[in-house]
Amino acid sequence: MSTKITFIGAGSVVFTQGLLADLFAFPELQDVHVALHDIDAERLATAEQAARHIAAERGARPRVTAHADRREALDGADFVINIVQVGMGEATRTDFDVPARYGLRQTIGDTLGIGGIFRALRTFPVLRSLSEDIAAVCPQAWLLNYTNPMAMNVQYLAQAAGLTRVVGLCHSVYWTIRGLSDLLQVPFEEVRYRAAGVNHQAWVLRFEHDGADLYPRLDALIAADEQLRRRVRVDMYRRLGYYPTETSEHSSEYVPWYLHHDGEIERLRLPVGAYLDIVEQNVASYERTRDALAAGEPLPVEGTMEYAPQIIHSITTGTPRTVYGNVPNHGLIDNLPDHGAVEVPCLVDALGVQPTRVGALPAQLAALNRTYLSVTDLVVRAAIEDEPRHIRHAAMTDPATAATLTVEQIWELCDDMVKAHADRLQPALRATLGS
Numbered sequence: 115m116s117t118k119i120t121f122i123g124a125g126s127v128v129f130t131q132g133l134l135a136d137l138f139a140f141p142e143l144q145d146v147h148v149a150l151h152d153i154d155a156e157r158l159a160t161a162e163q164a165a166r167h168i169a170a171e172r173g174a175r176p177r178v179t180a181h182a183d184r185r186e187a188l189d190g191a192d193f194v195i196n197i198v199q200v201g202m203g204e205a206t207r208t209d210f211d212v213p214a215r216y217g218l219r220q221t222i223g224d225t226l227g228i229g230g231i232f233r234a235l236r237t238f239p240v241l242r243s244l245s246e247d248i249a250a251v252c253p254q255a256w257l258l259n260y261t262n263p264m265a266m267n268v269q270y271l272a273q274a275a276g277l278t279r280v281v282g283l284c285h286s287v288y289w290t291i292r293g294l295s296d297l298l299q300v301p302f303e304e305v306r307y308r309a310a311g312v313n314h315q316a317w318v319l320r321f322e323h324d325g326a327d328l329y330p331r332l333d334a335l336i337a338a339d340e341q342l343r344r345r346v347r348v349d350m351y352r353r354l355g356y357y358p359t360e361t362s363e364h365s366s367e368y369v370p371w372y373l374h375h376d377g378e379i380e381r382l383r384l385p386v387g388a389y390l391d392i393v394e395q396n397v398a399s400y401e402r403t404r405d406a407l408a409a410g411e412p413l414p415v416e417g418t419m420e421y422a423p424q425i426i427h428s429i430t431t432g433t434p435r436t437v438y439g440n441v442p443n444h445g446l447i448d449n450l451p452d453h454g455a456v457e458v459p460c461l462v463d464a465l466g467v468q469p470t471r472v473g474a475l476p477a478q479l480a481a482l483n484r485t486y487l488s489v490t491d492l493v494v495r496a497a498i499e500d501e502p503r504h505i506r507h508a509a510m511t512d513p514a515t516a517a518t519l520t521v522e523q524i525w526e527l528c529d530d531m532v533k534a535h536a537d538r539l540q541p542a543l544r545a546t547l548g549s
Contacts, residue, residue: 116177117146117430120191120252122184122244123198123261124150125157127164128399132418133195134168139417140427144174151180151187157400158182163407171415184247191252193426196244196259200236201538203393208534209233210387216527218518219373221363222389224262225314226486227515231493231508232531234266236538238274238497241267245275256429256466258283258422264313264440265490268455272442274498281467282440282455283421284313290359294321298331308459310447310472312483312490313440314364316457317356317475332357346372346382354478359457363388368486370517425462432464441469448473449480454487485513500542505532 119137124130130150137143148165152158162180169176181187188194201208209229210220223229248255257280261267268282287309295302300323308320321328336342336352343349346362350369358365366372366384373384385391406413421437428435439460446469447456459470475483489512496504509515509524519527529546536544 117143117193117426118149118191119146119193119195119426120149120151120187120255121161122151122187122194122196124161124180125152125154126197126199127157127161127403128396129197129260130161131164131168131403131413132416133420133422134165135172135415136417136420136423137426138169138172138174138176140423142431143423143427144169144172145176147177147179149179149181149187149191151182151184153182155182156404160400160404160407164403164413167407167413168415171413184244185251188247188255189251191248191255192430193422194244194248194252194255194257195422196241196257196261198237198240198244198261200233200240201535203397205233205236205535205538206393207390208531210390212530212534213527214387215530216519216523218515218527219379219386220389220514221367221373221384221386223367224389225264225364226368226489227512228509228527228531230263230266231489231505231512232535234263234270234493235497235505235540235543236535237261237267238270239538239540241271242275245271245277248277255279256281256425258425259440260284260422263490265455265487266493268440269442269453269490269494270497272455273453273494279466280441281425281460282313282457283425284438284440284457285418285420286314286360286364287316287438287457288419288421290318290357291321294318294328294332294357297335298328300328308472309359309438310456310458310475311359311479312450312455312486313457314360315368315483315486316359316438317354317479318359319356319472319475321357329357344381344383346384349382354482356476356479367514369482370513373514374517425467428462429464429466434461434463436460437462437467439467439469441467446471447475447480447483449475449477450483451487451491454490456483485511496543497540500540502532502543502545502547505543506547 264282346366351357372378461468492508
């Protein structure tokens with residue numbers, strides 16, 4: 115019986131295409147059953163067309179099925195890839211527009227901050243029902259989650275839904291090391307590295323080539339290049355001693371130091387509201403793909419080096435690999451909360467995804483990660499305990515929000531956000547509390 119891989123949110127067609135191109139590149143996975151699910155009929159039909167096109171281009175012979183009914187798509191699945199974005203572009207614009215009226219700046223808005231908090235709160239109800247379906251029809255499946263905010267979603271899935279075969283996947287560690295290797299003109303395949311922390315705020319703890327530490331070479335390059343110093347992640351590296359694994363746009367949102375200050379935005383070239391441009395680009399990419407498929411025009415079939423296809427290949431064939439995964443801490447990083455979701459190296463083979471114990475992070479890094487996980491924990495608690503006050507507590511704890519707004523403004527903003535997203539939140543969290 116062939117391996118069954120179910121895509122939840124398959125209408126995110128461009129991302130689905132990249133994952134399928136990676137899957138079908140493995141000879142052992144060319145006859146899998148790909149089950150696609152989305153609530154948008156047009157996007158689902160486009161995803162099915164794209165899957166068949168990519169399979170033909172790769173010379174693969176998968177069984178491809180499309181399902182409006184999620185439980186039907188999940189029935190008997192071995193792997194579930196979650197790429198759902200609840201509310202799509204409309205909800206994302208709300209996440210930016212409402213806080214902007216209060217003078218709160220965001221760049222990406224999908225991990226922490228007001229944007230991350232409310233993206234999580236409207237995603238949790240879907241995760242809970244998805245988990246119930248998995249428990250009913252494919253209890254042994256691995257859930258590979260790409261949906262942000264990653265740390266909040268993984269903690270929620272573990273605590274509220276009780277799933278144990280869950281790993282959150284993000285490409286930031288991989289692309290950070292690739293980027294640094296290119297910068298230093300060192301072959302990526304020859305670099306040895308280790309990173310750990312939390313999603314979008316992990317740290318490169320080791321970075322070596324031929325047994326030599328590459329950090330001194332990076333230091334010399336930064337010292338000689340003023341433009342390199344005009345990036346948030348480089349600024350953070352110079353002050354903290356370890357390079358962060360996410361872009362400057364992301365990194366600026368998780369600390370109180372940058373977005374509140376006009377001078378820092380200028381010095382570090384921060385594009386406020388950048389994600390709204392990405393939303394428009396994603397819509398345009400989808401429309402180009404849909405139209406090309408409808409016209410029978412050729413589509414580029416390009417791999418993405420994402421972790422999900424590698425994990426599926428390793429578990430099904432026993433081929434050992436190391437990937438970076440987001441999992442409940444449970445002693446993996448000593449100086450971070452045990453129940454929080456951390457990003458660590460994971461061995462993957464026929465036994466599944468096996469996280470690596472890292473030990474203690476340098477104190478300054480753990481301090482930042484603990485603040486991040488405090489926000490995450492309060493958001494998860496709001497949902498689990500049906501406690502709307504915890505939404506406000508999370509926003510008060512969030513570094514960038516607290517650096518910009520008074521507590522009264524934070525509570526008023528949360529009320530406005532609750533009103534804007536009310537129909538997507540669980541009922542007990544729809545209350546407005548005043549300031």
